[in-house]
Amino acid sequence: MKVANLTYEAVRIPHQRPIYPSWFPEKEEKDQCILLIGIHTDEGISGYASMEAPFGILPILVATMEYAKEFVIGEDPFAIEKIIWKLRNVARISTRPWVIENALLDVMGKACNQPVYKILGAMRDRVKLYASWAEKRPDEQRKEDAKRLVEQGFKAVKVRFCSATMKEDIAQVEAVRAAVGGQLEIMVDANQGTAVERQQKGFPELWSYERAKQTARELENLNCTWLEEPLYRYNFEGLAKLSSEVSIPIAGGEINRGIAEFKWLLEQHCFRIIQPNCTMSEGITQIRKIAAMAEAQGVTCNPHAWIPGIGLLQSLHLAASICNCDYLEYPYDPPALLPGSFQGILVNELTVEADGYLTLPAAPGFGYTLDEEKIHKYSILKG
Structure with a gap:
């Protein structure tokens, strides 16, 4: 099994009312920006993980994922210790590529038909x-x-x-x-x-x-x-x-x-x-x-x-x-x-x-079902 592609999609979901976070008192947050990362293998198994994209750093995170592609595509998704060293090289000149490792674990869980924690x-x-x-x-x-x-x-x-x-x-x-x-x-x-x-x-x-x-x-x-x-x-x-x-x-x-x-x-x-x-x-x-x-x-x-x-x-x-x-x-x-x-x-x-x-959910991987309709509705970019 090899990693065939790395994808990302940013989704902005409105809050019921704006949030005023205590750690940034004058900041009004009207929505939650979620960056969804996908790892897709040549055997048809896809794993996902997500992270926060706050305060306008989304372009930086997208650039990080684009840069990370050349380090991850073609690798065995089970070779996490090898890949983490490559991600550290990505982090040397960009930011927060670690969500990729988490998506690899989702792939592993699905391939083994077991929850990640097991x-x-x-x-x-x-x-x-x-x-x-x-x-x-x-x-x-x-x-x-x-x-x-x-x-x-x-x-x-x-x-x-x-x-x-x-x-x-x-x-x-x-x-x-x-x-x-x-x-x-x-x-x-x-x-x-x-x-x-x-x-x-x-x-x-x-x-x-x-x-x-x-x-x-x-x-x-x-x-x-x-x-x-x-x-x-x-x-x-x-x-x-x-x-x-x-x-x-x-x-x-x-x-x-x-x-x-x-x-x-x-x-x-x-x-x-x-x-x-x-x-x-x-x-x-x-x-x-x-x-x-x-x-x-x-x-x-x-x-x-x-x-x-x-x-x-x-x-x-x-x-x-x-x-x-x-x-x-x-x-x-x-x-x-x-x-x-x-x-x-x-x-x-x-x-x-x-x-x-x-x-803990009993389903393989992290045990989620993605809301494709909601993702499509609130998607602001994908790659």
């Missing part, structure tokens, strides 16, 4: 979800939002911080805790990992080390599960110091890349929870190596799963194949962020079960 070596067939909120909303609204999550079966929620003061940030968590008590675990994402020019309208100042530490102390008192990205992702010294000085687990790593970088993060004890993303940190098989390094140090690996389309399934199969994973992110913030737009290219939406888990 081919990788299943640890479990169900994964616990946490609802991952997107927006900053009034505290009273968040109380009602949290109550609805409990009614739907969720056992955990991730709150986003983006206020000018620590007092305002902490008030969000206090509101959620007051509304639902211990019925939800509460994670917090500070979204400080990316160095953005914070003088832009709408952005609060980047956190100082002292603000990160004080915030961590307050969240400890509120019995929060982790604090995510409280400092710039390459502030290794600061992250290591913070992790050693507070009891709440510090989490991060969603855009850190490659085995060598995560090895350094782990050796410096920057995080007690690492969160590699299988379209940004490298692909699924390489993240399993990172998870194994973390396992050896007693560090949890909870994959970052803010990946639209098939992306949640990609992350689900990854999470089910590693032993040191206890939660998977589920992007969900109604009435703005809903499965209908975020997972938009799938016929069957993935939704939380009554006990807060999601069961």
Whole structure:
């Protein structure tokens, strides 16, 4: 079997109402842009994977896929270790080719008539979800939002911080805790990992080390599960110091890349929870190596799963194949962020079960059915 072609199609699916993401407060997102990647073999088997294409980077991603074709076409789709080295060469002068590796795994699963997580070596067939909120909303609204999550079966929620003061940030968590008590675990994402020019309208100042530490102390008192990205992702010294000085687990790593970088993060004890993303940190098989390094140090690996389309399934199969994973992110913030737009290219939406888990599909590959009608309706380019 050989790879005969690599295709891509960008799909823009409207949100029910615009989203105002806390990590980019002045940005209005009217739709979800999904880049669907296809790997097609000479034996008629096709595998697919998808990724996010935010903030106008779609032309860069398309150029990456065009460049990657010459490295992938003609290769054995099972030769992932060989292909990943070629993709690293692609990444040297372009960006995020790792979704291709994930599509190769879908081909492998279909060729073997098995779900991907079983081919990788299943640890479990169900994964616990946490609802991952997107927006900053009034505290009273968040109380009602949290109550609805409990009614739907969720056992955990991730709150986003983006206020000018620590007092305002902490008030969000206090509101959620007051509304639902211990019925939800509460994670917090500070979204400080990316160095953005914070003088832009709408952005609060980047956190100082002292603000990160004080915030961590307050969240400890509120019995929060982790604090995510409280400092710039390459502030290794600061992250290591913070992790050693507070009891709440510090989490991060969603855009850190490659085995060598995560090895350094782990050796410096920057995080007690690492969160590699299988379209940004490298692909699924390489993240399993990172998870194994973390396992050896007693560090949890909870994959970052803010990946639209098939992306949640990609992350689900990854999470089910590693032993040191206890939660998977589920992007969900109604009435703005809903499965209908975020997972938009799938016929069957993935939704939380009554006990807060999601069961792995039994179908071969990632176990999806593409919504061809919806893809055709909202397609904006293909190649």
